Amino acid sequence: MAKVSAVxxxxxxxxxxxxxxSKRAALKAIIKNQELPIEERFKATLKLADMPRNGSKTRIRNRCEVSGRPRGYYRKLKMSRIALRELGNFGKVPGVVKSSW
Structure with missing residues (x-):
């Protein structure tokens, strides 16, 4: 289990x-618009820089919904490989069966 504070x-x-x-997207659209004057684009850049860094989508870490584990994460199932194996063995995940050969 991951630290509760990290989750x-x-x-x-x-x-x-x-x-x-929406605010970040609007500011980025202003910054990328080459037809606007450079002063206006620079002001938009400063406003974007003043916004909190944790508001950026790249700061989000994909974590397991079950255990909070940050690594070995399956995006489609939103859980880690370890949680998937445990729940799969108990038959809790639809479509997943234990295999043997």
Missing amino acids: EKNKRRRNLVSRDA
């Missing part, structure tokens, strides 16, 4: 990203 920090980051997504 909670990641949840706060997800909330910040969802809250600030």
Whole structure:
């Protein structure tokens, strides 16, 4: 099990990203627009830099929904390989069966 503080920090980051997504996208559109004057684009760059860093989508760490483990993460199932194996062995994940050969 991951540290509770690390899981909670990641949840706060997800909330910040969802809250600030539209504002960040608008500022980035202004910055990339070559037809606008350089002063206006520079002001948008400064506003984007003033926003909290944890509001950026790249700061989010994919973590297992079951255990909070940050590595060995399957995006489609939103869980780590270890949690997938445990739940798969107990028949809790639909479509996953234990194999033997």
